[in-house]
Structure formats: C-alpha cells, structure tokens
Amino acid sequence: MKNYSLLSKDELEALKKEFEAKYEEKKGLGLKLNMARGLPGAEQLDMEADFFNTLNPTSEFKSEAGIDCRNYGELLGITEARKLMGDMMSISPDNVIVFGNSSLNIMYDTVCRSMILGVCGSTPWCKLDKVKFLCPVPGYDRHFAITEQFGIEMINIPMKSDGPDMDMVEEYVNNDPSVKGIWCVPKYANPTGITYSDEVVRRFAALAPAAKDFRIYWDNAYNIHHLYDNDQDNLLEIYAECCKCGNDDIVYKFCSTSKITFPGSGIAALGTSKKNIDFIKSVITIQTIGHDKLNQLRHVRYFKDFDGMKKHMKKHAVILRPKFELVHKKLEEELGGLGIGSWTNPHGGYFVSFNSLDGCAKEIVAKCKEAGVTMTGAGATYPYKKDPFDSNIRIAPTYPPIDELEQAIDIFVLVVKLVSVNKLIEEKQF
Amino acid sequence: MKNYSLLSKDELEALKKEFEAKYEEKKGLGLKLNMARGLPGAEQLDMEADFFNTLNPTSEFKSEAGIDCRNYGELLGITEARKLMGDMMSISPDNVIVFGNSSLNIMYDTVCRSMILGVCGSTPWCKLDKVKFLCPVPGYDRHFAITEQFGIEMINIPMKSDGPDMDMVEEYVNNDPSVKGIWCVPKYANPTGITYSDEVVRRFAALAPAAKDFRIYWDNAYNIHHLYDNDQDNLLEIYAECCKCGNDDIVYKFCSTSKITFPGSGIAALGTSKKNIDFIKSVITIQTIGHDKLNQLRHVRYFKDFDGMKKHMKKHAVILRPKFELVHKKLEEELGGLGIGSWTNPHGGYFVSFNSLDGCAKEIVAKCKEAGVTMTGAGATYPYKKDPFDSNIRIAPTYPPIDELEQAIDIFVLVVKLVSVNKLIEEKQF
Numbered sequence: 001m002k003n004y005s006l007l008s009k010d011e012l013e014a015l016k017k018e019f020e021a022k023y024e025e026k027k028g029l030g031l032k033l034n035m036a037r038g039l040p041g042a043e044q045l046d047m048e049a050d051f052f053n054t055l056n057p058t059s060e061f062k063s064e065a066g067i068d069c070r071n072y073g074e075l076l077g078i079t080e081a082r083k084l085m086g087d088m089m090s091i092s093p094d095n096v097i098v099f100g101n102s103s104l105n106i107m108y109d110t111v112c113r114s115m116i117l118g119v120c121g122s123t124p125w126c127k128l129d130k131v132k133f134l135c136p137v138p139g140y141d142r143h144f145a146i147t148e149q150f151g152i153e154m155i156n157i158p159m160k161s162d163g164p165d166m167d168m169v170e171e172y173v174n175n176d177p178s179v180k181g182i183w184c185v186p187k188y189a190n191p192t193g194i195t196y197s198d199e200v201v202r203r204f205a206a207l208a209p210a211a212k213d214f215r216i217y218w219d220n221a222y223n224i225h226h227l228y229d230n231d232q233d234n235l236l237e238i239y240a241e242c243c244k245c246g247n248d249d250i251v252y253k254f255c256s257t258s259k260i261t262f263p264g265s266g267i268a269a270l271g272t273s274k275k276n277i278d279f280i281k282s283v284i285t286i287q288t289i290g291h292d293k294l295n296q297l298r299h300v301r302y303f304k305d306f307d308g309m310k311k312h313m314k315k316h317a318v319i320l321r322p323k324f325e326l327v328h329k330k331l332e333e334e335l336g337g338l339g340i341g342s343w344t345n346p347h348g349g350y351f352v353s354f355n356s357l358d359g360c361a362k363e364i365v366a367k368c369k370e371a372g373v374t375m376t377g378a379g380a381t382y383p384y385k386k387d388p389f390d391s392n393i394r395i396a397p398t399y400p401p402i403d404e405l406e407q408a409i410d411i412f413v414l415v416v417k418l419v420s421v422n423k424l425i426e427e428k429q430f
Numbered sequence: 431m432k433n434y435s436l437l438s439k440d441e442l443e444a445l446k447k448e449f450e451a452k453y454e455e456k457k458g459l460g461l462k463l464n465m466a467r468g469l470p471g472a473e474q475l476d477m478e479a480d481f482f483n484t485l486n487p488t489s490e491f492k493s494e495a496g497i498d499c500r501n502y503g504e505l506l507g508i509t510e511a512r513k514l515m516g517d518m519m520s521i522s523p524d525n526v527i528v529f530g531n532s533s534l535n536i537m538y539d540t541v542c543r544s545m546i547l548g549v550c551g552s553t554p555w556c557k558l559d560k561v562k563f564l565c566p567v568p569g570y571d572r573h574f575a576i577t578e579q580f581g582i583e584m585i586n587i588p589m590k591s592d593g594p595d596m597d598m599v600e601e602y603v604n605n606d607p608s609v610k611g612i613w614c615v616p617k618y619a620n621p622t623g624i625t626y627s628d629e630v631v632r633r634f635a636a637l638a639p640a641a642k643d644f645r646i647y648w649d650n651a652y653n654i655h656h657l658y659d660n661d662q663d664n665l666l667e668i669y670a671e672c673c674k675c676g677n678d679d680i681v682y683k684f685c686s687t688s689k690i691t692f693p694g695s696g697i698a699a700l701g702t703s704k705k706n707i708d709f710i711k712s713v714i715t716i717q718t719i720g721h722d723k724l725n726q727l728r729h730v731r732y733f734k735d736f737d738g739m740k741k742h743m744k745k746h747a748v749i750l751r752p753k754f755e756l757v758h759k760k761l762e763e764e765l766g767g768l769g770i771g772s773w774t775n776p777h778g779g780y781f782v783s784f785n786s787l788d789g790c791a792k793e794i795v796a797k798c799k800e801a802g803v804t805m806t807g808a809g810a811t812y813p814y815k816k817d818p819f820d821s822n823i824r825i826a827p828t829y830p831p832i833d834e835l836e837q838a839i840d841i842f843v844l845v846v847k848l849v850s851v852n853k854l855i856e857e858k859q860f
Contacts, residue, residue, distance in 0.1 A: 037502070039501055039502055040501065042498070045491075045498065045500040045501060048500070049487040049488075050487060052485050052486045052487045052489065053486065053487055055482050056482045056483065056486075057479040057480060057482045057483055058479075059482065061475075068472070068475065069694075069695075070475040070478070070692045070693075070694075070695065071469055071470065071475060071692070071693050071694065072467070072469055072688075072693040072694055073694070100530050100531065100722075101530065101721065101722045102718045102719065102720075104717070104718055104719060105717055105718045108716065108717040108718070109717075112542060112546065115546050115556075116542065116545050116546060116556060116580065117579075124556070126545075126546060126554070126556045126557075127556075142716075142719075145716045146716055146717075149547075149713070149716045150546065258502075262500045262501070262724065263500075263501050263502040263719070264499075264500075264501065264502055264503070264719065264720045264721065264722055264723050264724070265499075265500065265722045265723065265724040265725065283579070286538065286572075286575045286576055286579045287534070287535055287538040287539075287576075288532045288534055288535040288538070289532065289534060289572075289693070289694065290532075290694045291531065291694065292530075292531045292694055292695045292722070292725070293694050293695065294692065294694070294695040295695065295722070295725075
C-alpha cells in the first residue's frame with residue numbers, strides 16, 4: 001500500500017469517495033459495538049464459575065489465625081489474604097493492607113486522605129496553595145479524574161518506549177516541593193502497553209523529592225495479565241529498589257483481582273512501607289471496622305496461593321490472545337504502510353494504543369460512534385481530557401465477542417482511513 | 431435491699447470487705463470475657479449458613495435489568511438491591527445508593543467529601559474557620575471518632591427519654607451557621623436503646639438551619655433489630671416528614687445488613703433526596719467504578735424482599751432475647767434498689783446503657799478488665815471520650831455465649847457494688 005502522504009489530491013478524493021460509500025453502508029447496519037472500556041468478556045466471567053463453590057454452607061469460616069471471617073474485625077485483612085496479595089506485589093504480608101473491591105477506591109482515598117490529613121504528619125494538601133501531580137501521557141483516565149476532582153494541577157510527562165521521561169520526572173520531583181505524586185501503570189501500561197525498564201524503575205527508586213510527602217502511585221494493575229506464555233514483560237520490583245536507596249516510604253503499590261476474578265467483586269490491596277502502613281491504619285481505623293473478609297477468604301481458597309493465581313491467568317490469556325491478535329492483524333493489514341497511524345502490540349494488559357494523524361482522534365471516535373462503535377473518548381488518555389495532538393485513541397478489545405470485535409475493528413480502520421484522507425485533502429488546500 | 435446511700439460508714443466498710451473478697455476470688459478465675467462491642471454471636475452467624483448457597487456455579491448472574499453482576503458498572507447499585515434497601519429505609523429506590531460493606535464507611539466518606547468538596551456546591555468545610563457537629567450523648571463512639579478525626583468541634587446534646595433535647599438542637603441548628611450536622615441513631619439508640627418520638631422526628635424535619643449545608647446524619651442501624659414480637663418501638667419515617675416541611679435535602683439516612691447477614695460482608699446504603707443523590711453520584715463516580723454487585727445479588731436472593739428480611743430478624747431475636755433478659759434480670763436482682771446505678775431495658779438494638787454513680791465509670795471498667803471482663807471503654811459514649819460525669823457504661827451482651835455472659839455480668843455487678851461502696855465511703859470522709 002502506498003503511503004497516503006504521497007498521494008495526489010485526485011487520488012485522495014477518489015479514496016474519500018470510496019470510503020464514504022463504505023462508511024454509509026456500515027452505518028446502515030445499525031450496529032451497537034463497544035470497544036470503550038477494559039472490561040473482561042462474558043467468556044472470561046463464565047470461566048470463573050467454580051469461584052461460587054469456594055464458600056458453601058459447610059465451609060469452615062475461620063481464617064488461619066482463627067478469626068471468624070463472618071464477624072467484624074481484622075482491619076488490615078486476614079493473614080492469608082495479605083500473603084496472597086503481598087506475593088502478587090512481591091512484598092511482605094506485613095507491608096500489605098487488603099481493602100475492599102477496588103484499587104481505584106484505595107487510590108482515591110489515599111489522595112483524599114492526603115488532602116485532609118497530610119501524609120505521615122505533613123501539612124494537609126488542602127492547606128497548601130498549590131499541589132501538583134505528574135501524569136505520564138497517554139495514561140489512565142480514571143487516575144487523572146481523581147487528581148482533577150481534588151483540584152490538583154496535573155503536568156504531562158511524555159511516555160517513552162521504556163517508561164515516563166525520567167529526566168523530566170527527576171527535574172520536577174527533585175526541585176518542586178509542590179509536586180506530591182506521580183501516577184504510574186508500570187506494566188502493560190494503560191494504554192500504551194509498555195513496561196517500565198529496570199533503568200526507569202531504578203531512577204524512580206533513587207528520586208530525591210523536594211517534598212517529603214511525595215509518593216509514587218504505582219498502580220500495577222496488569223502485573224500478571226500476560227497474553228503469551230513466552231513473550232512476557234518483566235518489571236523490576238520497585239519497593240526493594242526504593243529501600244536500597246533509603247527511600248522506603250516513597251512508593252505506594254496498588255493491585256487488585258478485578259481482572260483476575262470479577263470486576264467489582266474482587267479484592268484490592270496496598271503495599272508500602274511499615275511507616276506508611278501504620279499511618280494509613282491509624283486513619284482508616286476511623287473509616288471502617290474492616291473490609292469484606294469472606295470475599296478475602298473466597299479468593300484465598302479459590303487460588304490456594306500466588307502460583308495458583310498465575311496458572312489461572314493463563315486461562316484468561318487463552319481467551320484474550322485471539323482478540324489482541326485480531327486487532328493487530330487488522331491494523332497491520334488495513335493501515336500498515338499508509339502513514340496515517342501507529343499502534344502498539346502489547347504482550348499483556350487490556351489495551352492497544354493507537355495514534356492517528358494529529359488532529360484526527362476526536363473525529364475518528366465521533367465517526368465510529370455514528371456507525372455504532374463506541375470507543376474510549378478521544379482525549380481521555382490525557383489530563384483534563386486534553387490531548388494536545390488530538391491523536392491518541394485507546395482501543396479496548398477485551399469485552400466484545402470476537403465476531404463483534406472484528407466488525408468493530410473493521411469500522412474503526414475504515415473510519416481512520418476516511419478521516420485521514422479528509423485531513424490530507426484539507427491540508428493540500430492550503 | 432437497702433439503698434447504699436442510707437448505710438452507715440461501718441455498714442459500708444463491712445460490704446467493702448465482703449465485695450473485695452469476692453472480687454479477689456473472681457480475679458483468681460483467670461477469665462477472658464468480652465462485653466465491649468456490638469458483635470453478633472457465633473450462634474447468629476451459624477444461623478446464616480444458607481446464605482452461602484445463594485450464588486453457586488449454576489446461578490444466573492444477571493440482575494433484573496439484565497446487568498451482568500460479575501462485571502463492572504452500576505455505580506448506584508443494582509435495581510433490586512436499591513429496592514430492598516429502600517424498603518428497609520421506607521424510601522423510594524430512586525433515592526437510594528447501595529455502597530459496599532459498611533454504613534460507617536459511607537458516613538465517613540460523606541463527612542470527608544463535605545470537608546473537601548462541600549455539600550451540593552457549598553464551600554468545602556476545610557476552607558471554613560469552624561465546623562461543628564451536634565452529638566446527642568451518650569452516643570456511638572465511632573460517630574464521634576469520625577468528626578474528631580476531621581477536626582470538627584463536637585457539642586454534647588443531652589439525650590432524653592424520647593430523643594435528643596430538641597430545644598437545644600433547634601437553638602444551635604437554626605442560629606449557628608457553623609453547625610453542619612448532627613449524629614443520630616434514632617431507633618434502639620446506641621447505647622441508650624431509646625427510640626425518638628414522633629414529636630422529636632417532626633421537630634427534626636422542621637428545622638430551619640442557619641447553614642444550607644447542614645444535614646441530619648440519621649444512622650438507622652437498628653431499624654428492624656427488635657427483641658420482641660410485640661413490644662416493638664415504632665419510628666416515624668423522617669424523609670417524608672422533611673419533604674412535608676420543604677426540607678427535602680436535610681437528611682441522610684444510613685443503613686446496612688451488618689447485623690442482619692454478616693458484619694463486614696453485608697451491604698450498606700444511603701437514602702436521601704434526589705438532589706443529594708445526584709451530587710454524591712457526581713463525586714463517587716470518580717472514587718469507584720462500582721460496589722460489589724455479586725454481594726448485592728446474594729442479599730436480594732437470600733431475602734427475596736423486605737418481608738423476608740423482617741421474618742429473618744425474628745430468628746436473630748430468638749437468640750438475642752435471652753441475653754438481654756439475663757442482663758436485665760441480673761441488674762434488677764443485684765443492683766435494684768441500691769441507688770448505685772440505673773440502666774435501660776431496650777426493646778431492640780445491641781446495647782444496654784448503664785449509669786453508675788458519678789465518678790465511678792472508669793474505675794468500674796478498669797476493675798472489670800482486671801477480673802477478665804472487657805467492657806467498652808468508659809467515656810467512649812461521649813465526644814473526645816470525655817464523659818463529664820464519668821458515669822456511663824455501655825454493655826454489649828450480644829457476643830458472648832449465654833454462660834459466659836452470665837459470668838461476665840456477675841463480675842460486672844460485683845464490681846459496681848465494690849466501686850460504689852468505695853465511693854460512698856470516700857464521700858463520708860469529707
């Protein structure tokens with residue numbers, strides 16, 4: 001295929017005509033397809049049926065430590081759940097709090113707590129004139145929404161192939177005391193799919209923050225969400241690196257089983273230094289008497305241990321792999337060499353990141369919507385929903401059944417071509 | 431029995447000797463008994479075994495509205511759970527948000543949200559010089575702990591036999607714009623066991639707050655937690671009363687199934703005006719993607735409807751009634767007529783409230799502890815843990831098996847006698 005930028009205006013006009021006709025045809029189908037959010041598909045959920053056997057009327061409801069999981073208590077989580085989630089985060093159970101059903105909720109509360117009560121004794125952020133967070137972009141929209149809600153200023157940090165631009169991160173963190181945090185999805189990043197290199201992790205661990213209440217918000221959401229048995233990314237464990245640098249308190253690690261068992265009915269956890277744990281415990285002991293220990297018990301009994309969880313993830317991979325492969329194949333076949341877009345081919349996680357020609361993303365998403373394909377909103381991967389290039393689109397291929405995914409991606413590539421051709425024609429007119 | 435205040439110093443000294451000997455004997459038993467917290471007992475938890483059958487591998491996981499409860503979404507809760515909890519609160523499902531496992535957590539977050547973001551557009555409380563809450567006393571320690579953590583000034587409001595002193599409540603609420611809330615447990619109150627009268631509820635509904643962001647925090651934790659089939663208290667539904675007065679937004683109703691199914695693994699809900707719901711929804715949509723819908727489904731399937739829940743509560747009453755009756759009997763038999771204490775005889779809830787002679791509560795709790803009986807800390811039922819009379823002690827008879835409860839209450843009455851006699855002797859010396 002010829003690169004579209006090399007085509008004449010007439011050639012582009014001819015393509016435009018062709019794509020428009022095809023697009024009208026697609027619109028006529030009245031489809032309703034969804035590639036917007038990182039939801040597991042029905043097949044994945046059905047696979048978990050045995051989960052509903054883990055606790056039954058004849059079960060023993062005592063934890064290993066003899067706690068009756070049906071009653072109040074155990075604010076930090078039952079021992080075996082702390083161990084399971086600790087193993088998942090490669091951190092000691094003593095450094096883990098198991099919360100409720102949502103790691104997003106833990107992150108929100110962590111920022112919220114810092115706003116009102118500060119961090120381990122620091123000035124509450126709501127008393128400060130200015131609080132800033134660094135936001136590697138493109139990134140996760142729900143992270144940005146948290147900091148936006150609290151009026152925290154967000155600063156874009158470009159993502160490179162091995163992680164955030166660390167020169168920029170160091171410059172900000174080590175010099176600006178109003179910089180209190182950075183949002184990270186360090187493995188199979190949302191949406192780029194990349195994994196931070198060892199070098200990047202080490203530079204994070206070695207930061208010398210100007211603010212003593214600066215923390216790295218390490219949302220390892222896709223830790224064990226590999227697509228392949230062999231081609232797996234490896235992420236250096238950050239907490240141990242931080243400790244080596246004497247930066248024990250600098251990182252909060254978040255994880256959940258939302259995309260391992262059930263979104264909304266999983267368990268979520270925080271892993272961090274003893275000092276941070278003690279402070280957070282002193283606050284949350286007022287917020288709740290404890291989280292859902294029966295659900296903790298279900299998870300521990302279902303997986304037995306972290307090895308069981310990893311084995312289980314292979315079953316998810318079997319379902320997800322063909323979806324990602326289909327997206328990749330379609331993008332390569334239909335858009336390869338045209339010079340109108342680039343995309344990622346991740347080894348894990350839940351997303352493919354697509355970059356269109358500058359100034360086309362909004363139009364592409366709108367036209368997909370018109371033809372019955374819902375994508376993540378253009379701009380969503382940037383703070384304040386403002387993509388300065390209007391270029392990044394997050395593709396979430398996991399939810400639709402594979403035949404619907406194929407229909408959706410067919411429409412997507414067609415729309416990309418149509419909008420790009422329009423853009424190129426427009427440019428030729430000046 | 432003769433009123434102790436009428437005894438001579440010698441008679442008191444003789445009693446002291448007798449009680450001290452008995453106390454030493456009890457201490458020698460090395461007991462470990464707990465009447466501290468309102469926990470259901472093992473028998474109650476065992477009764478719920480069928481709960482673990484409600485979802486099994488062959489279940490249908492779709493909600494009535496066709497939502498797959500195993501996946502993300504439904505921020506406000508599934509329709510049938512909103513209905514169940516709405517029925518429990520006598521409020522329309524449209525006015526209900528079903529949250530996670532803890533109504534305390536909802537209350538905490540509600541205060542926390544007001545601190546940072548205000549209430550429906552009002553100034554965030556953290557930007558104000560002074561924020562105050564009214565605290566009917568004695569009351570629930572965990573309520574007071576929330577407002578204390580956020581640095582909110584707490585004002586004691588005496589509890590009368592029909593609810594808080596409403597003259598005082600009106601005086602504060604209608605004149606002081608820094609008064610932003612009042613903590614209420616309106617039925618089978620913690621710890622006094624009283625239920626607010628219709629008149630008190632109507633006066634609450636008719637408040638004319640100086641602060642537009644004033645709200646009534648109506649924690650109806652013991653709504654259907656009756657001990658008797660006939661002697662049941664009736665609480666006038668407050669939201670409808672508020673609406674009659676044009677005060678639609680003034681009340682937040684909280685409830686949970688913590689003491690209906692399982693503490694820590696129940697579901698909790700908020701019931702309030704559409705305007706409040708909309709505001710809270712706009713905030714929590716950033717905090718979480720949704721709460722545990724599978725647990726909502728479990729509850730709905732277990733109870734079928736509110737009638738099912740009420741029937742179920744009779745089973746709890748069968749277990750709890752003898753415990754409360756035992757406590758009452760022992761208090762009457764051992765302390766009746768002695769003039770050294772008064773106590774409540776509630777028709778429901780989880781507590782008996784005991785008032786010792788002024789200046790004796792701390793000593794009684796400490797001496798009980800020494801003899802192996804853990805009580806709720808003296809002072810806990812007051813803001814800042816400061817009981818100005820050092821008199822109120824909360825008895826929680828639900829958790830221990832009945833034979834242990836008997837041992838515990840025997841020690842309690844003995845200690846009350848001993849400490850009171852000491853107190854009276856001391857007074858005679860001046």
